[in-house]
Amino acid sequence: xxxxxxxALGSLHERAADALYYGVERELILHSLRGxxxxxxxxxxxxxxxxxxxxxxxxxxxxxxxxxxxxxxxRWAIVQLGPDRIDHxxxxxxxxxxxxxxxxxxxxxxxxxxxxxxxxxxxGANWPELDAGTLDQLxxxxxxxxxxxxxxxxxxEALRRSRTVxxxxxxxxxxxxxxxxxxxxxxxxxxxxxxxxxxxGEAAAERLTAHLASSRGKALERLSAFRQLPxxxxxxxxxx
Numbered sequence: 001x002x003x004x005x006x007x008a009l010g011s012l013h014e015r016a017a018d019a020l021y022y023g024v025e026r027e028l029i030l031h032s033l034r035g036x037x038x039x040x041x042x043x044x045x046x047x048x049x050x051x052x053x054x055x056x057x058x059x060x061x062x063x064x065x066x067x068x069x070x071x072x073x074x075r076w077a078i079v080q081l082g083p084d085r086i087d088h089x090x091x092x093x094x095x096x097x098x099x100x101x102x103x104x105x106x107x108x109x110x111x112x113x114x115x116x117x118x119x120x121x122x123x124g125a126n127w128p129e130l131d132a133g134t135l136d137q138l139x140x141x142x143x144x145x146x147x148x149x150x151x152x153x154x155x156x157e158a159l160r161r162s163r164t165v166x167x168x169x170x171x172x173x174x175x176x177x178x179x180x181x182x183x184x185x186x187x188x189x190x191x192x193x194x195x196x197x198x199x200x201g202e203a204a205a206e207r208l209t210a211h212l213a214s215s216r217g218k219a220l221e222r223l224s225a226f227r228q229l230p231x232x233x234x235x236x237x238x239x240x
Contacts, residue, residue, distance in 0.1 A: 044237035066161035090216035104149035105201030
């Protein structure tokens with residue numbers, strides 16, 4: 001009746017899920033830093049006043065980012081993000097991301113690198129007034145888009161679940177507020193990107209390694225500080 005094609009309906013469906021995702025992602029990550037919890041899909045749909053299919057899309061997106069798992073009983077469970085898992089995920093990233101960047105260095109389109117560099121410089125000029133979507137874009141520019149040009153797709157698949165630690169930083173820093181150690185990670189990103197633009201792939205990989213090692217320490221510091229705060233407010237769709 002509305003004259004919408006299946007493709008248009010799909011696009012509307014995706015935008016609805018995307019608009020709500022960041023708030024859910026925040027709650028999942030902040031609870032993951034505290035322990036093991038379950039997520040109720042029906043309660044999520046009622047809490048956000050959305051259909052079950054949109055709620056399921058949100059949870060599937062969180063599962064793809066390594067925030068959720070489904071057990072044998074088909075119930076959603078938050079994957080705990082303690083110091084050991086943070087350390088292990090960064091170990092995976094330190095082993096694989098520099099390798100992927102070396103492979104991708106000669107394959108990256110100059111126009112893409114120029115656009116990424118411009119986004120990072122604009123974000124640096126507007127720091128710290130950046131929203132969650134912008135922070136995600138900056139992280140994905142280097143750690144997903146650039147690495148995606150590596151010819152070995154198995155590396156990208158192995159790195160997929162390690163993105164949890166990439167997503168968690170922005171939420172933890174906001175939860176800590178004035179107590180947070182502010183991380184202008186876009187400056188370290190720019191060192192990598194500028195090296196790539198200059199055709200210095202090995203230097204870019206070395207700077208990426210240094211950036212990841214620095215980020216690992218910051219993530220563990222933030223976790224320690226966060227655990228000294230009161231527990232997050234309960235939400236209807238997350239159960240102990």
